[in-house]
Amino acid sequence: xxxxxxxxxxxxxxxxxxxxxxxxxxxxxxxxxxxxxxxxxxxxxxxxxxxxxxxxxxxxxxxxxxxxxxxxxxxxxxxxxxxxxxxxxxxxxxxxxxxxxxxxxxxxxxxxxxxx
Amino acid sequence: xxxxxxxxxxxxxxxxxxxxxxxxxxxxxxxxxxxxxxxxxxxxxxxxxxxxxxxxxxxxxxxxxxxxxxxxxxxxxxxxxxxxxxxxxxxxxxxxxxxxxxxxxxxxxxxx
Numbered sequence: 001x002x003x004x005x006x007x008x009x010x011x012x013x014x015x016x017x018x019x020x021x022x023x024x025x026x027x028x029x030x031x032x033x034x035x036x037x038x039x040x041x042x043x044x045x046x047x048x049x050x051x052x053x054x055x056x057x058x059x060x061x062x063x064x065x066x067x068x069x070x071x072x073x074x075x076x077x078x079x080x081x082x083x084x085x086x087x088x089x090x091x092x093x094x095x096x097x098x099x100x101x102x103x104x105x106x107x108x109x110x111x112x113x114x115x116x
Numbered sequence: 117x118x119x120x121x122x123x124x125x126x127x128x129x130x131x132x133x134x135x136x137x138x139x140x141x142x143x144x145x146x147x148x149x150x151x152x153x154x155x156x157x158x159x160x161x162x163x164x165x166x167x168x169x170x171x172x173x174x175x176x177x178x179x180x181x182x183x184x185x186x187x188x189x190x191x192x193x194x195x196x197x198x199x200x201x202x203x204x205x206x207x208x209x210x211x212x213x214x215x216x217x218x219x220x221x222x223x224x225x226x227x228x
Contacts, residue, residue, distance in 0.1 A: 041221070042205050048215065102167045104162050
């Protein structure tokens, strides 16, 4: 079974530029998550999708971050404009369904973003 | 919201030593608890999980028991190997939801 795919693996941009990350979850997984992992910290949830609907985006900085999952499969996360503090690893995860917190989330390799 | 506190690292052990990484959580309700491992340059991999009190998760010689009375989920392994060198994250769901809250991670280095 193929895992969660993410691209690009690395990205370097200057502040105020825009950047987009792509995620393809495990086939058949209805729930998709984007996390931000700043160096030396644990991942922090940015947004959760159930199929193509948003379940939780309470920690997404909506003034600069946006995400979509139009057909309920792939997802993109965009930052516009980027700030220095956005330098982090952006992790995508998927799970089969929402089941009261009992479903395992499977993580992709992440996209490492450096904002100069 | 809930939070997860885990032992600060780094932890350095010799091969075949006993490992304990402490993890405690604060949460309302009955969260599910997880240990994830992150090898250098890779994403997070699920190591083990427990979804209710007194459950024991185990995998690859690692174990952790869901202790509701002490709100803990300590990770243990009887004999570590060099290949166990990685960063270990404890995580908890917020009661009834899928949202995972992670600890800060503990870096483990095992020397031959």
